[in-house]
Amino acid sequence: MTPAPRSVIVTGGARGIGRGIAEAFSHLGDQVVVADRDEAALAALRAEAGRFPGPVALMAGDVGTTDGARRVARAALERFGRIDVLCNNAGVRPVGPFLELDPARFEEALRVNVGGIYHCCRAVLPHMLEQRQGVVVNIASISGLLGYAGGSAYATSKAAAVMLTRILALEFGGTGIRVNCICPGSIDAQGTPGAPPPAAPSVPVGRKGRVDEVASMVLYLASDAAAFVNGAVLTLDGGITAGRPRGA
Numbered sequence: 001m002t003p004a005p006r007s008v009i010v011t012g013g014a015r016g017i018g019r020g021i022a023e024a025f026s027h028l029g030d031q032v033v034v035a036d037r038d039e040a041a042l043a044a045l046r047a048e049a050g051r052f053p054g055p056v057a058l059m060a061g062d063v064g065t066t067d068g069a070r071r072v073a074r075a076a077l078e079r080f081g082r083i084d085v086l087c088n089n090a091g092v093r094p095v096g097p098f099l100e101l102d103p104a105r106f107e108e109a110l111r112v113n114v115g116g117i118y119h120c121c122r123a124v125l126p127h128m129l130e131q132r133q134g135v136v137v138n139i140a141s142i143s144g145l146l147g148y149a150g151g152s153a154y155a156t157s158k159a160a161a162v163m164l165t166r167i168l169a170l171e172f173g174g175t176g177i178r179v180n181c182i183c184p185g186s187i188d189a190q191g192t193p194g195a196p197p198p199a200a201p202s203v204p205v206g207r208k209g210r211v212d213e214v215a216s217m218v219l220y221l222a223s224d225a226a227a228f229v230n231g232a233v234l235t236l237d238g239g240i241t242a243g244r245p246r247g248a
Contacts, residue, residue: 005054006030006222007080009072009124011063011116012090014041016189017139020211021087021218026052028219031080035072036090037062055080063090064112069119073127082131085222086124088117088161089139094153106153113157117164125168128177135222138165138181139214142237145183158183162233169231178230180221184214185237204239 008025012018014036022034031054036042039060046058057079062068076083091113094105117138128134143151144158165181172179188197188208197208217236220226235241 006084007033007076007082008085008087008222009033009035009076009083009120010087010089011035011072011120013087014038014045014058017184017187017211017214018087018089019045020193020215021089022056023051024212024215024219025085025222026054026056029054030085031055033057033059033072033076033079035059035061035063035075037068062112063088063116063120065115066119066122069116069123072120073123077127083124083127083134084131085135085137086120086128087137087139087218087222088120090116091139091157092154095150096153097150098152101153109153109157110160113154114160114164117161121168125172125177129172129175131176133176134178136165136168136177136179137218137221138179139218140165140181140183140233142183142185142235142241145233145235145241165233166231173230178221178226180226180229180232180234182214182217182221183233183235183237183241184209185235185240187211187214187236200238202240203237204242204245207238209236209238 008030010018010022013022013034022032026032042058059075061072094109140161141158143155144162147155168179186208197210200208
């Protein structure tokens with residue numbers, strides 16, 4: 001028997017990794033809400049709506065605010081009647097020397113990269129609790145595991161995203177809701193689907209990652225095959241976080 005389609009929210013889903021995740025769910029037959037504050041990217045995606053074989057709702061919104069996250073959750077419920085999967089992908093990446101980085105950019109990183117997860121989970125988890133099931137997948141970064149000079153805003157926000165994932169997994173693990181996160185490394189986010197990713201000598205496997213590889217890991221975490229995976233922090237980095245190369 002064919003499983004019923006799930007209702008999926010993907011934030012920051014109009015381009016790059018988020019778009020790849022949204023398309024992957026759609027190709028499984030799921031119903032997808034794509035939320036993004038980049039209206040130009042949403043318009044471009046709308047013009048290519050044929051890339052989504054299943055029902056899709058595209059909406060503009062800033063999930064780094066309580067109201068924006070609530071509107072996204074409400075759109076999913078009004079359109080599809082339930083919320084089965086929340087993929088928190090929306091993010092910004094300000095980098096620069098600590099004393100030169102505008103404080104507003106630091107605050108924006110926390111507001112979007114951490115606040116987006118916080119506000120979306122606050123908006124969605126009550127509905128998942130009513131259903132007694134649901135999956136949350138947060139897209140963090142290996143920058144949240146390995147610091148680097150210039151990363152005071154981005155790396156700090158991603159480290160907070162990792163910890164928030166673990167806390168939510170502990171608090172909701174007994175309710176039928178699983179919360180996990182993926183920490184991608186260097187991903188060719190704007191690459192042509194199907195094309196070989198660029199070489200990357202600093203990555204142990206010798207290349208950048210592909211968007212579809214991130215999407216595949218999200219699909220796994222959202223599947224029944226991952227029913228015992230909760231609070232996991234999974235790296236997808238070609239071996240960067242495995243350790244230092246010989247001679248380093």
